[in-house]
Amino acid sequence: MVMRRNDEQTVEGRHRMMRRADREVADPQQVEAIVATCKIVSLAYTDAEGITIVPLNFGYTFDTESNHLTLYFHGSPTGRKMDAVKASNNALPVAFEMATDCEVVEGAHAVQLGRGTDAIIPGKRADLVVINPNHQFVVDANALLSRNPISAFDGAKLDGVTSRTIIGGRTVDFDTPGNPENLISRP
Known part of the structure; x- marks a missing residue:
């Protein structure tokens, strides 16, 4: 209960x-x-x-x-x-x-x-997230990839949108639903 x-x-x-x-x-x-x-x-x-x-x-x-x-x-x-x-x-x-x-x-x-x-130096691993602080978005709790369907930010207008994610030297495509590259594995 x-x-x-x-x-x-x-x-x-x-x-x-x-x-x-x-x-x-x-x-x-x-x-x-x-x-x-x-x-x-x-x-x-x-x-x-x-x-x-x-x-x-x-x-x-x-x-x-x-x-x-x-x-x-x-x-x-x-x-x-x-x-x-x-x-x-x-x-x-x-x-x-x-x-x-x-x-x-x-x-x-x-x-x-x-x-x-x-530091980020040649030959060493670096995972990066590039944020565009000039773009805004409205949080939609139903669209979040989370185990918890509740978000205190649902409907909130926030600044900063991820424009690129680089993991292990390759750009990850999170925008295409079902893209197998979205599954992140660590070496």
Whole structure:
């Protein structure tokens, strides 16, 4: 039976309960088991430059008695994240997402972001999406290729249309329905 909390409203300073109560995980042992399977946390925040979301490696502690999760993130002592933390006096509001059923793909060496090694260079793999920011489109939830038929953006007019997608060195044709090249396989 689907249990929904459809009467929840946004109230400043209070977190809204999960609308789909039948999907809520409240048991501390289950929460810890889910967190233990995650390898990456995506951290979202707003700073002077705008909204950003950053995937991060992390560590954690979880107290099942108090149901308290503490996340520890790897990061440089300088850069955008730390500038935002410092500007907020160590009280930066954030949101985070932890994904399961994913994997960290390791390369031949660790990427040292910000040190000139994370670049598109001849002979190396680069998957690219070219966006035309001058074109607009209206979201049609029925036309989305998604397992979930619901979209909060249904009917919304958005800026930016994908004009080309290059995966593994070849352009992928997403515009032709049933095109076998639309099935993306990784080498």
